[in-house]
Amino acid sequence: MVDPDAVSLSILVFRIAIAFGIGALIGLEREQSDSAGLFAGSRTFPLFALYGALVQAFFPAMLPIALISLAIPLTVAYAGRIRVAGDIGLTTLVTALLTVVLGALATHSERGAILAVVVAGAVTVLLSAKGVIHRFADRIDERERHASMKFILVVLVVLPLVPDRELDVLFGINPRYVWLMVAFVSGLSFVAYVLGRVIGVQRGIAVTGVLGGFVSSTATAVSMAERTTEEHTLYRICAFSTIAASIVMFPRALIEVTVVNPNLLPYVVVPLGAMTGMGAVVAVVVYWRSRTETELDADTEIRNPFRLRPALFFGAVFAAVLSVSEFAHVQLGDSGIYAIAFVSGLADVDAITLTMSTLAADGTVPPEVAATGIVIGAVANTLLKAGLAWLLGTRQLGRTVTAVLGAVSVVGILFVVLV
Template sequence: MAVPGIDTLLLRIFLAFGIGALIGLEREQSESGGIFAGSRTFPLFALVGALVQAFFPAMLPVALAALAVPLTVAYAGKVLMRGDIGLTTLTAALLTVLLGALAVHSERGAVFAIIVGGLVTVILSAKPTIHGLVDGIDESERRASLKFILVVFVVLPLLPDRELDSLYGLNPRFVWLMVVFVTGLGFVAYVLGRILGTERGIAVTGIIGGFVSSTATTVSMAEKTAQNATLYQICAFAVVTASIVMFPRALIEVAVVNPALLPSVALPLGAMTVVGVVAAVVLYWRTTSDETVEPEEVKNPFRLRPALLFGAVFAVVLLVSESANAWFGSSGIYATAFVSGLADVDAMTLTLSQLAAEGTVSTEVATTGIVIAAIANTFVKAALAWLLGSYRLGRLVSLVLVVVVLTGLLFLVV
């Protein structure tokens, strides 16, 4: 570890103090620390970690152990006086010492100390929200989530991280990682929806539904207009919103799997997103004040059966895409992208991002294939609006999504 200059060291020590003060203020304001620790004690914890790391780095474990003794005594006193057996403040205190040490460890350590310190403060201050979210999850959702998490942590380490001839060259760990990634992306949106509550409004419903399942959102809104045709404008807004969220979702997937492909894909998908957002805003302005629709309850995506189904679809799409490219070249990729996109955009986006990263297909072919898959899935949304919803919903959604599709095709050609 390089030894920082005195000016840099002082700056990082002040940084450590600030992180400790931030956490300490939160603990005191929430009255969770109480007599245990507060706005003065937490900055001192951070300073201990910073100074020991700066001048006696080998003694950091000893310093932590030495602090753990009085912290344990103080914690026991808190339990006896208040009957509060929560470990949050004790854990935050020990973590603050480590953050103080991390702040002076290196430049990268300072950046991580800021990020982690901010996350710790957010988690501590969000206690009512987190507890409300957990209380709002019913037993079936809880069991489904636990099963999924168990499978992730048990199965993932056991999967071989290499291509297997018995699986036609598939890498089992990569396939499962993509399942976890896509499901996790949907789960983030799901948690956001639960935090915002049922009164979040149709706009956020469309966005969250787009990240979890734009198809399910489209079906739900179409069925609402079949029951009440006067809701076609606000339901069209929700369908369009859920549909265009698919494009930034695909960009996130590309950025994770193959960042080098992102600049090429960002232009057509970004243009489709912008046009879709403008159209959605126009639709929202056109809705009358008395047009309201009950926000759709999004299902917890941490469910084992859909995850396994996506894994199977992704594996098949990956194999078919490689074979189609070998047999028919780029035209085979485009045909596979269109057919796959009718059912799922994520599988094709991840597949082409991986194939481009391996050099199996060119950047241009991967970009075109991803856009084709997105266009095919967009057509599905319009078809569902026609088949399951009212005539006005189908006409309005189709008009908007056709403009979005034409924009994507235009930027592909250019």
């Protein structure tokens, strides 16, 4: 028979070891930083974590007092560092207190230990990326900062005030859910935007296409088409950028489905995955042929996606598509869903993807119908990119983009017809 006390002791020892590892990880990073070693380093931070872990394990009610007791000598040591090194940065001081909390979290519970490991990893990455973060901040102009602040402020202030229930005046739509989707889609775009700014203005064409696809595949297609009218010899590179931006749209849709309705993922991963694979293979061929051209850094402007007007527009589109799709399914059946998916897909794949995921999660439409609707929307938007290439770009660009995206669309159409 297994001794429960022995099992509990082994679990406690294991979690204390996790706390020690967290402290060692953060301590090594602080030891290698420019000035943190004068304050605390690879030996002190594991002790901080152990301090928090042991207090939480045996004297949990004393944890606030333990933090205050530690904060006093830390403040004295911090003042000494200011006097010796002239560094008034608070990063290491705050990190020390956070390490104590993470150590306590590791021995609090199983979920706490997992969360402590995740947060410790994020903290280490944040600390080690000091130079990258500062360079990124230096590249952001005042207009972009104001745009980001306004958007974040609206999200934080408006979200708690938005009703979290279905409203008859809005045709049964939950306004808070709509706003959450606005923040989610803008957040995806912002991640790609940050990566693009970190890489720098003179980034390669491959990165331009991929990041442009996450921010706005349509804007990337328009920019590349206009670029070919200025310099005809760049049509293969611009074609690759347009194709890459269009292909990235499919993994982006998969991410959205995974977040909103994971149960729908098995229905869409095959068609969208096949469309991604087909496009990626042909895109590699286009890129390989483009290497013969003289310029490989054709760049497109990627604007900060944290802008209030486009966000409100997307919210309105999403709410309208959600409402119309449900009505169309009731009145016209599956054919109504497919018609709405095609029309909506011409304007925005995110809206139809989130709509179908939501309706399938609610049981309003079968998952097979929702998956087909998402594929139809993706095909419609893919064909739109080919049309933009012909309309705004050169004939060479139009032929190349149409050949590739046409093949990708055929894969999606076959899924719709055969499944």
